Each structure stands twice: as structure tokens, then as C-alpha cells.
Amino acid sequence: MTSTLLPRRRIGTSDLETSALSLGSWHIFDRMDFADAVAMVRYALDRGVNLFDVGVYGLPGKPPVFTDVLWGSIMRAVGVPRDAYLASVKLWIEGFGEEGFKPQLDNAFLRTGLDRADLVILGDLRRDDVRLEDLVDDLAGLTDAGLIRAWGVNNWSASNIRELRRIAAERGVAGPQIAQLKYSLARRSIPDGEPFAELFGAGFSMQSSDVLEGGILAGRTAPTREIGRDPGSVREAIVATVPGIVELAEKLGTTAAQLAVAFTLSHPANVTTLVGATRLEQVEQNIGALDLLERVGADELRSLVEPFWVDRGIVDPEGP
Template sequence: MEYRRLGRTGLQVSAIALGSWATIGERLNDDASSALVAHAYDLGVTYFDTAETYADGRSEEVLGAALKRLRAPRESFVVSGKVFYGTHGRRPGSWGLSRKHIVEGCHATLRRTGLDHLDILLCHRFDPDVPLEETVRAMSDLVTRGDILYWGTSEWTVTQVAEARDIARARGHAPPQVEQLLYNVLERDKVEREFAPAAEGLGIGLTIWSPLAYGLLSGRYDHGVPADGRLARAGYEWLSASVFGTDPREETHRRLAAFSRLAAEHTVSPSRLALAWVLRHPAVASAICGASRPEHLSDNAGALDVVPLLDRTLLARIDALLGMPEPPPPRTEDKETTR
């Protein structure tokens, strides 16, 4: 395993992290979740990610129990949580980024996980209905109290993160230091055009979710949607529609199969090649992977060995097979936010 410093913090995280969305506490029962967490830790994975909204809090409970069963020293692993969506639907005060929900949501996460602090707490989305100063101060106060060690954001814009950073600077609050966002070989724009050029100036580290594009890049979707795949599960119709969009599905499957053949040429799995593509980016601190079986994690862990294979020739072939345009240059206004 490789360990990378998270932005300007002193925190080191494993380059591959274990996520819990739609698996731990939902698809996997307590015993299977514990086995998965233990296997991840044995592989050198020290970063575990969850959120209050995953399985309506059940994911946090099961992950916390798995970490307790692991009996690993608390200082040997990192846990990140997220606050915004809540666990009780959209009742007033039970979601969003008000001071009320941030504080109560954080404390509820600590109770569910059984931890005395979170290493990282992220604002799961931006809340336009709450003054940003209120959100920044609430997160900073949690740092001061020791309930969390670092705070950050997920799927915010560069401008929003910069505004939060500026408020923190002006008022002596703890600034955001992490942004978690979608990035994979099929979804590149927000990282490569916006955040990567601005990350150093903003003083934030990037963690990545869905590096395998919800499993599309695992090889299992090359010839259609498998019956046991996440995109075929009841309740995930919205995700399937979002992933496939308006493009003909046959064309998507053709491109995915071509990507798998390219991986086979280099005697690696498509998952390893896709994950290595993400990890090769110098701005990426950690890629958060979901898994339902230990062997999935073992395969993912081998991605770090594939990174050196990604020279210009191979990167160009990947782009050509997937029909991806060259990444656009960063916009001038993105550079302005780093000052």
C-alpha cells in the first residue's frame, strides 16, 4: 500500500480507501462487513469512508462495529463521515448545513460508530439556504472541541470552497482542507479542469469517489447489465439513468468491452487499470472503492503496481477507445480563486 499526505495537512491516508455506500450495513450483513474491513486493513487500507445517510445510519453502525471487532489501535486508521442529508428524511432541522444539524449530525455519527472522534467530517453537499459563515463556524467549532480533526466538502465548486476558506481566514476559524468528488476515466472534467489546478492554492487534498464509475469499469458491464449488479437493483433506477444518460447503451457496452480488452493486453484486470488511471493523478490523495467481497479489494490493491504502465501512449489509447476528448485547459476564474 502507498500512503499519501492529504493536501497541506499532516494526515496520511492510504491511496486506496474502503467506502461503505450501498455495501456495508446494506448489501452486506454484520459478519460480511467485518470480514471486508479486516481484509482491507490486512491489505494496508487505513482509510474508511461513510456518511450519515448511507442506509439511514445503519452503515455507520456496522462500520463502527467492524472497526471495534478489528481491535486495531485508533491511531492506525482514519474515518471520514459526511453530514447534510440526515437519516430522517427532510424534516426541519434534520438535514442541511445549519449549525443545528451539523453539530447534532456529527454527534449522532459518533454515537453510531462508537468513536470518540472523526478524523474527517465532510459537508456532503453545498447548502444554499444556510449562510456560509454559519456552516464554516460550526465545522470549525467541532474541530476546536476535538469531535473532528479536519473538515472538508464534497461536490462543492471551487468558488464555494474558496469562499469558505476566505471566511475561515478572516475570522480565525479552521478552514476546509479536503474535497471529495467524483473522478474516473469516464468523468474527468471537475477534477482536471477545476479542482486539480486550484487545489494547491486552496490548500486542500482531493479524495475520489466512484473511481470505477459505479462498477462500469470492472468488466462486469461489458455485455450488458448483470442481474446482480448495483445498476440492476430495485431502488437504484435513478443511478442507472444517470450513468447511462441518453447515449445508446449498446455503444457504452462496446466501449467498456474495448477497455477490458486493453487491460487484458497488459495482463491486468479492467478494475486495476481504471483505478490506476485515477491514482496516477498527482492531485489525488486517495481513491475510495466500494467492494462486496474481499477479492474485489485484493484486486483493487494491485492497482498501484499498474500506475507505472500508464505512459502517454497507453493514456492516449484509453482516450481513443472510450471516445474521450483531450482535457480542456483550466479556466482563468479557477486560477483566481487560489489567491
């Protein structure tokens, strides 16, 4: 069992400090025994995990989901004080209307038992009829009301993030502090590209997500649950790299999953890596990735995994 206590890093220029690993909720807690989930979350908190990603992930016409409701019950069962952790809540551009994000936020609070969100992450920008100025103004209002403390975006382009930051600066309000980006051994083109390097150099932060490609990069090449989108249509090519990843992990005395998590921690702008776990042993392995990174070294690790970079030259570094 690992004894590593996770370090904390500041999110952008906000007053939030996040643990190097954060725990997600998408398709997680509704696949677990409740007592096991409580034990897993308690262990994660004891080892220093302080950021939890919570979202209302149901879609019209799909079966109802309850993983966020379960998360709220888990946190109450653990008995952790509210000021001992950070809650990151997803907000969806598709649902942004005349009342702004407030209805979505109220619904998230109802389902989770939260009374505020430390961080909100705006989902993918798929609408062209929403003014970025309106988003910035609405989020500034939610901040002033004490309902959120900071905000960021999920898989937005570098140019749209720069525009958000420009608008916020003109208005004298806080802009986006962090981007949740797909980042893994296989998907590196956007976070490792020049457009985002410029943002990171200006103090912007990253949260790595989809780091195991739905379990594929952990060696489970035929996942049975829903996994994220496939930018560049490279998933088959990713599956083809798995034997090499497993072989390298064995040479390093680790597992493919731990190697994949350790890689994300090597990015200088990555303040936290978002992981999903349905077993306590997986949390232990994820935390142990910090020991692997320290043992091998960031530069050496990044050199060793270079052959597994699948989306190079396929996905535009600017982002979607």
C-alpha cells in the same frame, strides 16, 4: 495475493496522512456476510488501508439503512485500535440548522461507536439559504471541541471551495482540505479542468470517488443496486465504452476494474481513491492497481485511456 503495502499521502495542509486507497461504506456492509466483512476489513488494514468513509445514508421515506452501524461492529470485531485508522464522516447541508452540524455528528457517533471524526466531508451544496460563513464557523467550533480534525467537501464547485478557503483565511481557522470528486476513466472534466488545477496547485487535495460508476466500468453494465448521480446524462455513453475498456485491460494483463482504479491514482492531486468492495478479492484487485500503475507508468496509462473520457465538453469543469 498482492503484497503491496499502500503508501500514505498528506491531506491538504492538515496533519492527516491517508492511504492511497480508502474503503467506503455506501451500500457495502449491509450486502455482506458479517464474518466475510470482518475478514475483508482486517485484510485491508493489514495491507495499509487506514481511511474509512462512513456516512448515515438514509433518506426520509426510504427504508432504514444500517451499513454505518455494521461498520462500527466490524471495526470492534477486528479489534483495531482507534488511533490506527482514520474515520471520514459525511455531513449533509440539508440537515444544517440552528444547532449546526453537531446533531448530525452526534447521530453518526451513536450509530458507529466513534467519539470523534478525523475528517468530515460536507455533502453536495443544494441549498441557497445557507451562508458559507456559518459553515466555516461551525466547523471551526467542532474542531476546537476536538470532535473533528479536518474537513472537506463532496462535489462542490471550484468557486465555492475558493470562497470557503477565503473565509477561513480571513477568520484565521482551517478551511477545507480536500474535495471528494467523481473521477473515473469516463468522468474527468471537473478534476482535470483548469478551475480545480488552480486549487490543487495551492495545496488542496482530491479524493476520487465513483471510480467504477457503480460497477459499470468494471464490466457490469447492468448494475442492480443504486448508484450515484449522472452529471451530464452520460451514463449510456459510458456503458458503450466498456467493451473497449475490457479489451485494453486484457492487453495490459489486468482487469477493467484494476485499470479504472489505477487511472485515478495517476492524478497528481489525488491523495486517496475511495473504493467500495463486498469481497476480499476486490480489495486485493484494488490494491494491485498500484502495481499496474508502476508497471505501465502514469503518462502512458493516461494516454491509453484517453478515448474513454466521455464527459469532455459536456460537464462544466467549474463543477456544480
